[in-house]
Amino acid sequence: MVTLAEVARQAGVSPSTVSYVLSRKRSISDETRRKVEAAIEALGYHPHAGARALASNRSNILALMIPLRSDMYVPVIMEIAMAVTTEAREFGQDVLLLTKDEGTQGVRRIAGSGLADAMILMDIELEDDRIPVLRETETPAVLIGLPAESAGLACVDLDFEATGAACVEHLASLGHRDIALIGEGEGVYQRKTGFAARTLSGFQKAAAELGVRAVHRSCEGTYESTAGVLSRIMEERPHTTGFVVQNEAAIAPLLSLLRLSGRAVPEDTSVVAICPDQVALQASPRLTSVSIPADEMGRRAVRLAMAQLDPTDGPREPITLIPPTLSVRESSAPGPAA
Amino acid sequence: MVTLAEVARQAGVSPSTVSYVLSRKRSISDETRRKVEAAIEALGYHPHAGARALASNRSNILALMIPLRSDMYVPVIMEIAMAVTTEAREFGQDVLLLTKDEGTQGVRRIAGSGLADAMILMDIELEDDRIPVLRETETPAVLIGLPAESAGLACVDLDFEATGAACVEHLASLGHRDIALIGEGEGVYQRKTGFAARTLSGFQKAAAELGVRAVHRSCEGTYESTAGVLSRIMEERPHTTGFVVQNEAAIAPLLSLLRLSGRAVPEDTSVVAICPDQVALQASPRLTSVSIPADEMGRRAVRLAMAQLDPTDGPREPITLIPPTLSVRESSAPGPAA
DNA sequence: ATGAAAGCGCTAACAC
């Protein structure tokens, strides 16, 4: 193993100089810097992570806690994880992957061991039991999602309330008067993950304001359950011409079912999805959608985490709600003339 | 921060004793052990990861390198990552997430810094440039996938050759004489990831042996490309009654298209998928499939990695090919009587 | 069965 001391010897300087060349915490003459860099290169030196963590009290690791098996659409989680990892590298940080089933124990372990400098938590429940531990241990942390009580915590999330409203507004502006929200599975609402409820709330408020008749049904996302939900909606509200789909798993079945029942999209029926762009683009027809900005959420989470570690103790903005972006594609068109 | 020294003082023993209680590397009297454990509990002590890594030359971290954006089905990657993480915890290890785009640099960085004790690499290409670096740096490593030259490397993968064959055998045994393989996108074959080619090879050999007419078409997985592939197959081989689908993204479009064209599954046409069980189960009808044993692959990879770290230097088995399991469900049925 | 003490490789005062 190549050590900093060896690099120093090879370069003919002191160990601390090598350290300072690396950390840029003190000015170094060009000549010295060159010698050191040459030695580093020649020896293929990499600082020992553990030694550095011990001496500096900084591990340069961000812990990311993600759901083990989730109701949420897996690609979204994956995209967030990749965004976090990529952005973290920009700050010279690595990412440690933890599963949510480690729960409060996991948070304690990370906080206590100095394994990570900060934590990023996903799948936040309204009354998430990890939050008190975060507060108690004073671990720098960023939540992706919104808990009931977020005081003093950094949070990032899509503005789901505005998202629900945006979908209604789009359909209403096209002249649809009867619309339906095909939501997440029952479990998601009961686990109080917040986002589904917030979408629903925005959906209902906007519908009320715009005078649009709106129904909501939760849906498990299988072909059968989607078929059941769809037929119930069409029985109760035969004039429904607009659908908002929140459960990504239900998208394919819904399109397939509409096609089978002879309702053309977008000629007879409009569909607006809340899903990653990738999903909206690969469907046929390409879907009008509000995208889930997984990449941006992940990157922002990292930046908020880094801000907490930074000495420049700027006032931490408590909650970052990313405004929804609705992209009009091929699945929505003017509805029945009123 | 609670240190081992504080625990020692509180328990009235020496620091080394506390260390030995933790590592179980020396026998400790029951009484001493109890005192130490009580102190640990009372103080909420967690060993400092960096200090431990420095002193022991073991980080208790496994690095997992996964594709950033992949041709492979995302849920499979995710499931492997989760399996690795879960299994790693069983060995007291944590998982560091790296992206494949860090490439050989990433491998060098990890190997040189002692950040991880071993690496697990996914998305292995036939001539993967990370492999020489692994050899050169003598980093303990496990590959999930099969490179062209695997000498001296631990590998885990599904036996895709046998998988392709198993699908053919199943369809042949049901009396299908004309079958088609809807494969991965062109890119996957060209990037030489091996698994797609191995499946094809097994498919073709088995077909030849069993006297079944077989075609293969690559498919990007979008609705349009699936439609194109399907219509071309049906033009060229109108008697095709059996499909094997390897590209998971093509499953939903294929089922939808078959339904539209009036071919009932499984009455008129049989479909066998190569996909995670979860996907096979949520389709309608539930699909006969060879499952991708993501969980088992991840767990085995961890065990192989741990075996390399272990002093008990048992002979390392070079390649672990997991035999395919075909589960008969509702999408396959007897074909045309010959 | 337990203790004392020498590092592990790096950072960051404290010198100059």
Place this chain on the structure above:
DNA sequence: GTGTTAGCGCTTTCAT
């Protein structure tokens, strides 16, 4: 602009 050196918290000989 550079060197000297005292730790960081733990593991692990070497003693007893």
